[in-house]
Amino acid sequence: MATQRPSAGDSRHFVVVFAGFHRPWATWIAHRLESHGQSVHLHRWDPPREVPLETAIGDLLLAPGRLLLVLSDWFFQLGPRREGEWSEALRGIVAANADRFAAVNLTNRALLPATVVLKPVDLWGIGAQEAERRLLTRLELPTGPARRTLPAGPGSRYPNDPPAVWGEVPRRNVRFTGRDDLLNRLQEHLTDATQGTAVVALLGMSGIGKTQLAAEYAHRFSSDYDVIWWVNSDTRGTQRERLGELAPELGLPSGSEPGERIRAVQEALRRGDPYARWLLIFDGWDDIEGGVDLLPEGPGHVLITSRNRSWSECGITLLEVPGFDRGESTSYLMRRAPRITAEQADEVAAELGDIPLALVQAAAWLGESDMDVAEYLRMVRDGELSGLADQGDFDGVPRSSLTSWSILINRLREAQPHAVELLSLCASFAPGRIPIGLVRHLPAADLPESLTWLATDLPSWTRALDTLVNYSVFTRDSRTTVTGDDPGPEQESVHMHRIVHDIVGRLTSAEERKLHRRVVRRMLAAADPGNPQDSRLWPRYAELLPHLEPSGALVSSDARVQETVLNLLRYCHRSGEFRVGVELAEQVREHWSEMFPPEHPRMLDLANQQGNILRSYGHFRPAYELDRELLERLRTASGVDGTALMTATSCLAADLRYLGQYSEALQIQREVLESALELLGPDDYATLLAQHNLGVSLRLLGRYAEAYDIDLETLRKRETQLRARHAATLVSGIACARDLRLMGRYRDALARQELGMRLHIQVLGPQHPQTLRARHNLALCERRAGVLQNMGEMMASLLEQMEQVHGRKHYATVGLVVDYGNFAREHGDLDHAKDLIAEGESAFRELLGPAHPISTGMLSNTGLVLQAAGERAEALTMFEAAYAGLSATLGEDHPWVLGCALNAAAGRNFAGRLDSAQELSRGTLRRARRALGEDHPFTLSCEVALAMDLRGLREHEEAGKVEEDALQRFTRTLGAQHPHTVSARHRVRPYWDFEPYIG
Template identity: 85%
Template sequence: MRMSEPTGGARSRPGPAGEHFVVVFAGFHRPWATWIGHRLESHGHRVTLHRWDPRREVPLESALGDLLMASGRLLLVLSDWFFQLGPRRDGEWSEALRGIVAANSERFAAVSLTNRALLPATAVLEPVDLYGIGSQEAERRLLGRLGLPPGPPRRSIPAGPGSRYPGDPPAVWGEVPRRDARFTGRDDLLNQLQEQLTDAEQGTAVCALLGMSGIGKTQLAAEYAHRFSSDYDVIWWVNSDMRGTQRERLGELAAELGLGSGSEPGERIRAVREALRRGDPYGRWLLIFDGWDDIDGAGELLPEGPGHVLITSRNRSWTTQGATPLEVPGFQRHESTGYLMRRAPRITADEATEVAAELGDIPLALVQAAAWLGESDMEVADYLRMVRDGELSGLADQGDFDGVPRSSLTSWSILINRLRETQPHAVELLTLCTSFAPGRIPIGLVRHLPPAELPESLSWLATDLPSWTRALDSLVNYSVFTRDIRGTVPGEPGPEQESVRMHRLVHDIVARLTSPEERAEHRRIVRRMLAAADPGNPQDTRLWPRYAELLPHLEPSGALGSHDERVQETVLNCLHYCHRSGEFRTGIELAEQVRARWTELFPPEHPRMLDLTVRQGNILRSYGVFRAAYEIDRDMLERLRASTPAGPRPGGGTVLMTATSCLAADQRYLGQYTEALQLQREVLNTARELLGPDDYFTLNAHHNLGVCLRLLGRYAEAYDTDLENLRRRESLLRTRHAATLVSGISCARDLRLMGRYRDALARQELGMRMHLQVLGPQHPQTLRAHHNLVLCERRAGGFQDVGAAMASLLEQMEQVHGRGHYATIGLVVDYGNHAREHGDLGHARDLIAEGEAGFRALLGPAHPVTTGMLTNTGLVLQASGERAEALTMFESAYAGLSATLGPEHPWVLGCALNAAAGRNFNGRLDAALELSRDTLRRARHVLGEDHPLTLSCEVALAADLRALREHEEASKVEQDALQRLTRTLGAQHPHALSARQRTRPYWDFEPYLG
């Protein structure tokens, strides 16, 4: 099939011998032309596709005569759009059809794609109707019209771009904006865009449509999606002007692809990206990110794989992200005049040319001008005179309009002020929308408000449905708004679900034409709307799309600085949503904005400030910004303590308790384990006193106490604490409650750290099954349970495929958390230790280096976890034969952790075990023996005589004694260790086998932050 382009190159593919057909179509109907070509080729014919859009100044008979120069028969794809090419008057079409077409009727045939009556003169073409029928009937009618024999195809044409029947939509259609029936021109630009995407190497097909506001980037992207829809199985539109709504929308694709992901946007996004990368279940996909100007963190969202990505943006830095830029210019003059004449048929070609020149061929300005001239009876001369005289030209003097000409701004001013005179309700609705953010506006929410909450002048918004409908229809007709398809329920489009889209430039212009008094009143209304729309439960994942919808409008409505308690609660709920949904970056930015406003409203110790601090700290901590969380929590606690008088005060105890709990959490993550334990005991005692032992907060405080004990290496105490809390949660909540499952993980971790490997594995296997049933495989808590299960299997021995399990889990962790999250980094380290243990030193070196660098960047160089990582680096160096360098790492880890955690912490004992080995391997035998004796003594005191780490210290001591020829003592020590290892772990456990083979034991560091 050959594609003929009048203004740019040709594409050809050799076809079989047979009759030759030239399919002539308007660019708007490319999918139909392509499908017709595929079907004719399958029946053994040659096809040329010819996009036809002759300039208006070329006589129609001449343009049709040029078509006759091609060999073969001409098949015209007729529609309303086809007869608007130019545009041309009906009389010119009728004359040409009765003239040159009738004279060459044997060369012409036609299909019709409209359900409206065509011009009577089209009877000469004998068009066959393909509108609203299935593919088989359409093919039968097509062949019949061309006089071709029916029957099965003569040759098989592989399914490919454009081969799908246009009446069959893609398998996944992601709410692309409605197709603009008045879309004009841009054919060459659309074809260039398709070539860039199609010709790009797989995995790099990203194109950014760049240009100023109002130039038509969004309309171009929407038209591309419709025009080339038959090239794709998945087309998904993502509004990207706000990061939170962008991520929520992209994550929604997971369900459409049938992916078994969880509810958090981050988790779903990573599942989507992985499915797109694999091309499973669909390899032909198109993602459109509309209005993506902030490219920070774009790499976390941009997918790779066999599909295509299209971005619209004003940011010209997309090349740094690997996108191919495509500049979107203004209309060409013939496109401008053609659009104006189609939208406002009463104006002449000369008048259209004059208007287009005055407005600089900017599409958005032309849309407004065409709507005004088409809907009103104003003469073009009067319209141009007002534009040139600069009515309300002061608007342009305010600047910051992204290069939009003064004439365009004046044109908008004219429209809005004329509407103010003739349709005041429309302007009231329009100005109300400027108190939302530009883009998608859920305007129907206003009809949820009781009329009493609206000023008398605006009560009609909630009570007068006919006025509401007229106002909205008028604004749509004048192209001020477009209706948003997400805002209505299919088959039941009620006004309460109404949403519109408002261009940022129009939003800015209308806002500047609104009086401060109106603006203040409308912002109050929108704030009440947002509060009324708040579902009130940000923990319910089913309600997250609503919170994502509210987020963009908090700041423009003034909600962040509102004195209204309901609005303040909505702001806090949106912050809670950001935390629960994993939208940490959005939450951090929002929390900073709220703090700046609330600092002016409330004293630092006010309960609202405490609520804000708790939510802000939770978000910062979850994102890994531990120091910032600590600073705001410490400041809050100090202020509360200073302002709280001695003795009981109603509510004061719970406020202090909450603030203390937050600071204790920060201290745990910052490595201040002793201080955290002290504060956590205080929190737990206060919770028991004020709330009772069975309150949910008390149970959480009990759980956090166990975390503190575990971080301090007091594993038996942690286990007793966690086991008691597990039993209480099972009784008070339920066995399948998420908090109960967390306690199960803690108990299994305690058992593993106590050396009770088989007990730990049995408990965690059951816990893992429960997590899969209750929370699903991709939930962050399930991944935490899975991580602990893999470590239990590794320590228990006998599990042959721990490495494969770790690799698979790491892939899931990266999808859910990202590579730089502390949970993922911890698994990277454990995987590296396993790789080293099994001889894959290259992989181990890379993973351990990544983990060490990650924790150093996240926690700083002096954190216990960062220090402990040095011993893992040393083990890799030692396995590689770099013994002197390894000893340096071992000694640094040992000295550093001894200074911060004390000599008896299990982490310190493990580092001492490795340091003694390093001394031995470097010939420092006396120093090795001395350290081994001391380490064994401390291990027996801290962990007990039968703990695996204690027994490893005993095996190491025997090796150091042998090295100094103390054979009698070495034999006695070794025999005792072997007996205890066999009794404790079993004769076939890897530790016991290694001890019998006299392999020097080691200890690898498992990073844990709590």
């Protein structure tokens, strides 16, 4: 009897029954059926193995409507159950209720013969339109146009069509087991979060399966997203580079610099343009210091895998990843090794503590080998480890798990020696992502005879990799699209878990380790691009950096390897990885000191780079001691290269600037520039650096116009010799903007720094230390130019970023604390100002010592806070101390001294010492005109102050003339509405707040 087909107006109910693995298909099927007016319910099905299959299917029949089963070989592994049990159920309860069942088939492999009762329609390898037609036909629904148009959303995309952007998500683990409840909870956390806060961190011990869980989420819920991007986060450098690589994938016009790319990516994700449904996965993000600002905001989702519980302090939802429950453990073992029984699987799972990483290895071994389970368990329990477990430091991994890994590797050594050689070579890298394909760039002559097959025997290379992947020793690192081609052998990367890495390393002989580390060192040297100053090459340096220490590169006597080590130190300095650079430089010094005398060229290069990083990190005194000792040695040694002496002298000049010895630094810096011009010529990179540092020295001495001339010339040459967007060129741009501000040309300074700020974000990114320096200078330019809207919020935000990048006590952060305090005082937030200024004064005294000019100048800021609080006598004491202290160290005409004098004159006036105030104001005005010029805003402030002192002495005629001249000049130079002009017009006593600048 023929079944009557429903009419177009009929609506029926369907229950789509699927294994969690095929959720994208189930949601698409539901979406299409609903668009044709049908009612649909999704039912994820994975009945416990102990429940008889007929009972579980009988429970499905309790639901109203027809049951549509989403079939594949995965579906018939649920449980898992024996083939006979499935066949019996299909021939029994399913056949008896055939009118209630229908099925679709997602595989090109043969299904169980008994599935014929379901009449499955084949959806494998066809397009969306044909799949929809076949689905509707099988369910006896009209195949005409959809009755309603559903909005694009979760589940609407055809599963064979990948997201528009899919980046480096690990290949799907076809043996992934269980975790369904955890995956659903993860989805709920992400989808229920408010926009901009959809961030979840998967937390758990090593080997617990965090990465696998994140990868499965990406695949299982892929139809919910248009962009899915995987970011390896083992190191900050590789993390930043990988995030920046998303920019071209989104079609963003961002150039090649990582900072520019990151800014473009974050802005695009925030706007949801071109895609609002995005998922970013940061894998292995344990070191969160200074990196939280990489987290994007917007309508998408962020998933993090980590062992660091501190994520909760950042307001991020933590989701604990436990070990498998016993049912998941046994199911996984039985799927991977079908020959073992449920009882045997339970015994193995219990022995290995239900830890996923251990179960993966055990299942791989039991599935690939014919070893009896009882023999395997005996070996695990007997501890065939040669004392490996007793060595400790395995992050809580049970002894049984370590033994299991040892068994696998020792057996592979017998059966697949090439695989173990490749595996041991990987153990000479750092764990995590390993660019193993670099070995194929080496000529066979650079490899020891036993390893020449790595470069010459492609079939053996492929077999070795496949073997290790099949045994789950490591996974291939994918850099392909979902449907794209695999990388070639030279681009091959693998991911090696840290526990596996540790075990392999301990099971490798000392002789093998020595041989393999030498190979890895040669690989790193061959991969060195040779130009760490070019930000476009930073991704490669970030990739190489983690592997220096494990490969023994720090103790290598190979000149090429040593140059690579130095280049990576240069990379740390240029890219702002100061903390990493300080640690690395100290390690290198410890090893190289045993290899070279202090005056050796390698040690000179090391000292130069170490000093640069120490200064940038705020460790001024250690940098000075290092450079002073080195320079003394060089000056007394014979046959020293002139360039080396020049470089060492330049480092000492920099140290002296930071230590406040400005005149000595200027003298030495002039010598450095003369040497550079003689030795290298006017256009060399080192010469331009010496010229830039001369500008810094002049600026610190208050000779702003001279500094500007030098800086402008340096900027022009750097634009020509380097490029406009080179990091060094951007530094010159900051210098010119700072000079213009200090010269009183506030509008010009603001215009230049606004452009420089945009370039910094594009080239270096919003969180690079140099970008933060540019933003700080922009804030000061805006304040001096009278652009005060949202200034307090901007400075508070910048301070938070500075603290994240540098820490609270770094000199750059402390300088901003002080400037923020000055702004808060000026705008009436006296309590906040008092706290900030006190913090800044204390921090600078601790960092620089009490006699440093900056520590002395800070007394003037403290005086302004006291004066604003009505404590005038105490304020005057501070003003006079700052004035006297800086006069003694910097001389009467230094702008900082003049500023302290302006404040001291005000303090004397407020204390009733009018004659003394007038005398100091008149002298300050005279010196300001000489040092800064008649139209400089500070000079005009001195005029206003003198007029007030004269008026207090009843010398009204002169006071009027002086005041009128100041008002005219203020109006002409700054404009009638500038805050300085308005204050002068209202006869508000001018003051000078000290902006600490270290250089």
